[in-house]
Amino acid sequence: MTIKIRTGWNSSGDQALKIAEIAQACGVDAITVHPRTATQGFRGKADWSLIATIKNTVSIPVIGNGDIVRAEDVLKMQNQTGCDGVMIGRAAIGNPWIFSQVLELIRDKKVSFPDPSRRFEIMTQYLRFSVKYFGEKRAIWMMRSRLGWFVKGLRYSSRFRESIKLISTEKDALIHIEQYKKMTAS
Numbered sequence: 001m002t003i004k005i006r007t008g009w010n011s012s013g014d015q016a017l018k019i020a021e022i023a024q025a026c027g028v029d030a031i032t033v034h035p036r037t038a039t040q041g042f043r044g045k046a047d048w049s050l051i052a053t054i055k056n057t058v059s060i061p062v063i064g065n066g067d068i069v070r071a072e073d074v075l076k077m078q079n080q081t082g083c084d085g086v087m088i089g090r091a092a093i094g095n096p097w098i099f100s101q102v103l104e105l106i107r108d109k110k111v112s113f114p115d116p117s118r119r120f121e122i123m124t125q126y127l128r129f130s131v132k133y134f135g136e137k138r139a140i141w142m143m144r145s146r147l148g149w150f151v152k153g154l155r156y157s158s159r160f161r162e163s164i165k166l167i168s169t170e171k172d173a174l175i176h177i178e179q180y181k182k183m184t185a186s
């Protein structure tokens, strides 16, 4: 059994440390630490030094989490904290390739980036699966922000992000993706 914790109610980290010790004593197999306080939500910076503190305190595996933006950050976190594993959150939503990019880095290979046509394929698939799973109304509401995460760094991406804020059906979304795909290809 594994658990995942945050820093706690304040930034000292005392509460996380105490919980990690209790968890280990209870027989928990591994612990993931997202070092942000409850009030921080997703804002501010994750305090990676707390991951190191917990790693130095317990003997069960510690998985670090928070602010992994690109593949290189995984190695940075491991070097800085000594953690046994890394959990990737938000970065994987628009860039599901981040996992293979991390593997490339670990294997001393050059990090590869998907070509735009592959990105559009995945976006369309994500849209279709979401509609199937959540139903059109809820899925489209989610897609209004999430589709934009896939186009980071592409030409005219802010225009695309703006345009999908108004989509209300799956068909609408597909039309916008197709139009944007043509725009980036021209």
Ligand SMILES: Cc1cc2nc3c(=O)[nH]c(=O)nc-3n(C[C@H](O)[C@H](O)[C@H](O)COP(=O)(O)O)c2cc1C
Binding pocket: 004, 034, 065, 066, 067, 068, 087, 088, 089, 090, 091
């Ligand atoms: C859309 C979304 C859903 C999440 N759902 C959960 C969840 O169900 N359980 C959980 O422990 N953390 C959840 N998280 C938090 C992430 O697992 C992670 O701890 C946090 O995003 C920090 O990592 P990151 O900086 O790599 O995103 C969620 C985050 C996002 C953005």
